[in-house]
Amino acid sequence: MRVSQQFKLKRKQAELDFVDVPLETDLPVFVDPTAIRAMDTPWSSQCVALLQNFFSNVLGAVQKGDKARAVSLLGSLNERNDFHLGYSSGKSRGHAFGKGSAGSVWESLLTSKAAKSGVLSDLEDTALLIEGVGADMISDAVCNIIRAPLIEYTQDMCRYYGIPMVEGVSSGPCWDMQAQNWVGKHVELPMPKGESLVLVPKAIVRLAGAYDAGAYYRHYLLPEMQKQHLASGSGLVEVLKSKKRRVTKTALMKHYGKDKGAVAKLTEDNPDVLAKYKMAKAADPSPPISNSTFAEIENVANVQLYDLYKKVVAVPPGRAHAHAYERAVEGLLSALLYPSLIHPVRQAPINQGRKIVDLRFSNSATTGFFSWLSKHYTAPYVFVEFKNYTEDVKNPELDQLSGRFSKSRGQVGILICRAVSDRKKIDAMCRDAAGDGRGYMIVLDDADLETLVKSTTAMHYDASRTILNDRFDNLVL
Numbered sequence: 001m002r003v004s005q006q007f008k009l010k011r012k013q014a015e016l017d018f019v020d021v022p023l024e025t026d027l028p029v030f031v032d033p034t035a036i037r038a039m040d041t042p043w044s045s046q047c048v049a050l051l052q053n054f055f056s057n058v059l060g061a062v063q064k065g066d067k068a069r070a071v072s073l074l075g076s077l078n079e080r081n082d083f084h085l086g087y088s089s090g091k092s093r094g095h096a097f098g099k100g101s102a103g104s105v106w107e108s109l110l111t112s113k114a115a116k117s118g119v120l121s122d123l124e125d126t127a128l129l130i131e132g133v134g135a136d137m138i139s140d141a142v143c144n145i146i147r148a149p150l151i152e153y154t155q156d157m158c159r160y161y162g163i164p165m166v167e168g169v170s171s172g173p174c175w176d177m178q179a180q181n182w183v184g185k186h187v188e189l190p191m192p193k194g195e196s197l198v199l200v201p202k203a204i205v206r207l208a209g210a211y212d213a214g215a216y217y218r219h220y221l222l223p224e225m226q227k228q229h230l231a232s233g234s235g236l237v238e239v240l241k242s243k244k245r246r247v248t249k250t251a252l253m254k255h256y257g258k259d260k261g262a263v264a265k266l267t268e269d270n271p272d273v274l275a276k277y278k279m280a281k282a283a284d285p286s287p288p289i290s291n292s293t294f295a296e297i298e299n300v301a302n303v304q305l306y307d308l309y310k311k312v313v314a315v316p317p318g319r320a321h322a323h324a325y326e327r328a329v330e331g332l333l334s335a336l337l338y339p340s341l342i343h344p345v346r347q348a349p350i351n352q353g354r355k356i357v358d359l360r361f362s363n364s365a366t367t368g369f370f371s372w373l374s375k376h377y378t379a380p381y382v383f384v385e386f387k388n389y390t391e392d393v394k395n396p397e398l399d400q401l402s403g404r405f406s407k408s409r410g411q412v413g414i415l416i417c418r419a420v421s422d423r424k425k426i427d428a429m430c431r432d433a434a435g436d437g438r439g440y441m442i443v444l445d446d447a448d449l450e451t452l453v454k455s456t457t458a459m460h461y462d463a464s465r466t467i468l469n470d471r472f473d474n475l476v477l
Contacts, residue, residue: 002298003199006192007163014291014303014335017344018157018199021084023192027297029085029289030139031200033124034210036146038285039203041362042380043153043343047146053177054145055123062115074105076144076173076182082198083143083150085205086136105130113268125274127211129264135209143200148174151187153343154199158190160346166191203288203342203364207297210281213263220277221266222249225256285366288339305453308332313446317390317418325388329416329449330359333384336452340365340460341382359384363410368460369468373412377440383413393417398429398441405439412440420445427474434475442471 002020004011013020021027036047054073061070108130114120123141126133143150151171158165165188173182190197229236229247236251256262267274295302312332315325334344341361361382365371373379385401387393393415405411420426420443430441444452444467451467458464 003163003192003197007161007190009161009163011161011331012300012303013202013294013298014338015308015331016161017201017203017334017338017342018153019085019202019205020294020298021200023084023197026084026086028087029205029207029297030135030209031083031085031142031204032135032206032210032286033122033138033142034281034285035204035206035288036142037282038366039364040366041343041364043149043362044204044364046149050146050149050175050177051123051142053180054175055121057180058109059115059118059120062109062112065110067110070109073182077141080172080196082172082196083140083200084197085143085200086139104132108132112264114264114271114274117268117271119267119271119274122278124209124211125278127209128213128216128274128277129260129267131260138209138211143198144173145175147172147198148176150198150200151189153201154190154197155188156343156345157199158188160344163190165189169196172196201342202294203339205289206286207289207293210286213260216274216277217258217263217266218249220273221263221270222252224270224273225252225266291335291338303335305332305335305456308335309450309453312449315388317388319388322386322388325418326358326386329386332449332453333359333361336449336456337361337370340368340370358386365460368458368462369466369472370459373472377412378407379410379412380408381410383410385413385415387415387417389417392419392421392426393443395429398433398443399438401441402433402438413442415441415443416449417443417445419447427471431475440472440475442468442475444471 001023003009003018003023004013004016004020006023009016019027019029033051036044036051058070058073061067061073105126109115109120112120112129114125114129120126120129123145124138127135127138148171151174155165157163167188168186169189169191171185171187171189173184175181176183226247226249229252230245234247236247236255238246238248238251240246256266289297292302308328308331312325312328315321315328330344330346333341340363342364343362345360346358361384363370363374363379363382365374370379370382383401383404385397387397397415401413401415404413426443430443434440448467452459455466459466459468
């Protein structure tokens with residue numbers, strides 16, 4: 001029984017922004033802190049700040065020798081089974097830094113020169129240097145540290161998809177940067193089967209952790225050791241018949257060892273290698289899990305974009321069917337625009353509630369059209385309005401959308417309607433608005449949505465142009 005089934009959402013994973021987890025066990029995917037850093041949205045920035053603040057407190061306790069403080073901090077990372085992510089056998093259970101393992105983790109950090117010197121600086125570094133820490137433990141720890149933003153996200157998703165919540169539910173320990181400690185509170189959360197549920201954005205989960213101790217050792221540390229041994233002429237240097245000198249990785253592993261203790265010791269002596277590894281990971285983060293891969297993990301049929309498009313065009317035009325049209329387009333957009341646009345909020349209030357926008361997405365694109373857009377224009381959010389009209393939209397509808405823009409929220413929006421009979425006239429009105437400094441609006445009709453469905457890969461990843469590029473060029477060229 002997945003979340004979508006429990007709450008009768010009538011949507012598949014592709015149409016949902018959150019991970020549609022099973023409620024009785026866990027889904028084998030992991031929250032990756034490098035994925036959160038790569039998102040670059042207001043929500044992810046809040047999460048990154050919490051992760052950095054928490055771990056700096058842990059390292060500060062290590063460097064001061066304050067064992068009680070460090071054990072207290074790590075001991076509150078016990079997982080409460082309300083995320084349903086990671087490895088599990090049978091009923092959902094966590095593998096975070098619980099009270100039982102906090103002491104052993106502390107002992108490892110206490111004796112780590114990397115922790116004391118500042119070489120070990122981020123939580124994910126422990127996956128490389130601390131024995132027993134892997135993707136599952138890092139994922140659980142991250143979820144607990146960012147529990148407060150995840151609860152806010154869960155509340156957004158419940159309001160968006162119509163999932164009922166219960167008031168007065170214990171939040172569990174939430175990291176508070178002001179208090180510099182764990183703080184509990186009572187919040188609204190869904191309670192399927194009588195247990196609290198915290199939803200996780202599918203954009204921040206991966207099939208494995210980004211940091212791999214074995215790959216770091218083989219491809220970063222050992223090549224550095226080869227250079228050093230060749231330079232010093234150590235006893236590990238072999239001279240071949242061709243007079244070529246070499247040091248094999250096999251000889252180095254036999255000399256230094258293969259476990260994380262060896263990795264940590266070499267990193268302590270060569271901190272620049274870790275810095276290079278982290279820079280490479282940051283420059284080339286792993287992409288979000290695709291909707292088709294989610295379907296494979298869940299052992300279900302993948303939703304086809306064209307099937308979602310057919311649901312849109314099946315809705316009759318006219319104001320009487322406006323809600324059905326909006327719901328159909330929302331389902332298509334969630335699948336079509338992921339992973340570039342995420343975290344949809346319907347009827348999002350702005351200007352302290354004085355204005356309402358049909359739909360707002362956060363722009364998390366790292367490649368493709370929306371990434372280019374965020375680099376050249378103000379677009380942390382992209383606003384969407386729906387008009388199920390039988391006639392062409394006019395200036396009042398465009399003014400309604402442009403009225404949602406601001407320099408801080410963003411100045412880009414999409415207006416979706418059924419058909420455009422005079423494209424030149426619509427383009428001219430949008431170009432006038434852009435020229436007057438009232439923002440950048442792209443008008444898409446049913447036919448345009450079909451075109452986008454056919455070019456979804458290009459929209460997100462390729463350098464090739466799509467209808468979005470063409471429509472935006474019409475606004476500014």
